[in-house]
Amino acid sequence: MAANILDGKKIAQEVREEIKREVEELKSKGVHPGLAVILVGDDPASQVYVRNKHKACGDVGIYSEVHRLPKETTQEELLELIHKLNNDDKIHGILVQLPVPDHIDEKAVIDAISLDKDVDGFHPANVGNLVIGDECFYPCTPHGCMVLLDKAGIDPKGKKAVVVGRSNIVGKPVAMMLLARHATVTICHSRTQNLAEETRQADILVAAVGRPEMITGDMIKEGAVVIDVGINRLDDGRLVGDVHFESAAEKASWITPVPGGVGPMTITMLLKNTVEAARRKC
Ligand SMILES: Nc1nc2c(c(=O)[nH]1)N[C@@H](CN(C=O)c1ccc(C(=O)N[C@@H](CCC(=O)O)C(=O)O)cc1)CN2
Numbered sequence: 361m362a363a364n365i366l367d368g369k370k371i372a373q374e375v376r377e378e379i380k381r382e383v384e385e386l387k388s389k390g391v392h393p394g395l396a397v398i399l400v401g402d403d404p405a406s407q408v409y410v411r412n413k414h415k416a417c418g419d420v421g422i423y424s425e426v427h428r429l430p431k432e433t434t435q436e437e438l439l440e441l442i443h444k445l446n447n448d449d450k451i452h453g454i455l456v457q458l459p460v461p462d463h464i465d466e467k468a469v470i471d472a473i474s475l476d477k478d479v480d481g482f483h484p485a486n487v488g489n490l491v492i493g494d495e496c497f498y499p500c501t502p503h504g505c506m507v508l509l510d511k512a513g514i515d516p517k518g519k520k521a522v523v524v525g526r527s528n529i530v531g532k533p534v535a536m537m538l539l540a541r542h543a544t545v546t547i548c549h550s551r552t553q554n555l556a557e558e559t560r561q562a563d564i565l566v567a568a569v570g571r572p573e574m575i576t577g578d579m580i581k582e583g584a585v586v587i588d589v590g591i592n593r594l595d596d597g598r599l600v601g602d603v604h605f606e607s608a609a610e611k612a613s614w615i616t617p618v619p620g621g622v623g624p625m626t627i628t629m630l631l632k633n634t635v636e637a638a639r640r641k642c
């Protein structure tokens with residue numbers, strides 16, 4: 361089987377057109393959605409992501425401000441800025457680009473963001489609401505995975521989904537979202553025995569481990585849908601996912617490429633959450 365490509369770049373663009381219209385509608389009601397992004401330090405990849413977030417906001421008409429803080433910023437200084445933004449009516453969404461420098465407690469920072477402005481969906485109360493199926497912001501990358509499935513017309517209901525990776529920002533939330541859509545979900549991780557035995561049962565396989573090309577074609581069931589969340593830069597400069605694309609594409613019915621699969625959806629879902637946060641103020 362030669363897999364169909366789930367083109368995240370194209371789908372992200374389509375979703376951004378919808379978001380643009382939603383922003384116009386909110387503006388006509390007197391609400392201009394606003395996002396504040398905080399970047400601490402000078403991690404090169406984070407700088408690119410933050411720049412892309414700012415540009416993406418501009419493209420759809422969302423007001424955005426970027427707070428670039430030096431890497432020596434103390435936790436107190438960062439919390440003070442978050443507190444200020446929590447009380448700023450122009451700002452509907454706040455995010456702190458991760459990772460933060462080692463001397464800053466990531467959990468303290470996430471906890472400080474007001475629940476109604478937590479457009480990353482990382483606040484523990486948001487995560488709790490996701491688990492129990494209450495109103496919440498879906499974390500952006502897992503939300504992007506679900507939108508890709510929807511756009512390809514793949515209904516998780518009754519399907520066996522296997523998620524490889526148990527991070528708080530991707531593995532666990534995507535498993536919960538698949539469960540909410542009535543998939544039978546297995547979460548695998550570094551201590552899973554016989555990983556291939558598990559992955560070969562998946563109708564939907566989500567790879568989010570951060571290990572280059574570790575999921576190979578022989579680990580995939582014929583006709584499976586493969587969502588590759590990994591973004592790994594190799595020594596030779598190539599960017600690859602957690603899935604070995606060529607061998608996996610011979611087995612899968614649908615597969616996301618890297619780059620150009622899940623990645624472009626992440627920022628798009630951030631825009632969507634920011635609009636949703638603003639809508640709740642209407
Ligand atoms: N506060 C947050 N921090 C981080 C998040 C997040 O959702 N919130 N996710 C990642 C980084 N990230 C957005 O912040 C992000 C990662 C990747 C992409 C993307 O478009 N990737 C491209 C390839 C880009 C490249 O060439 O390097 C792709 O996969 O096609 C967008 C956003 C960690 N931090």
Ligand SMILES: [Mg+2]
Pocket residue numbers: 573600601602603604605606618
């Ligand atoms: Mg690949």
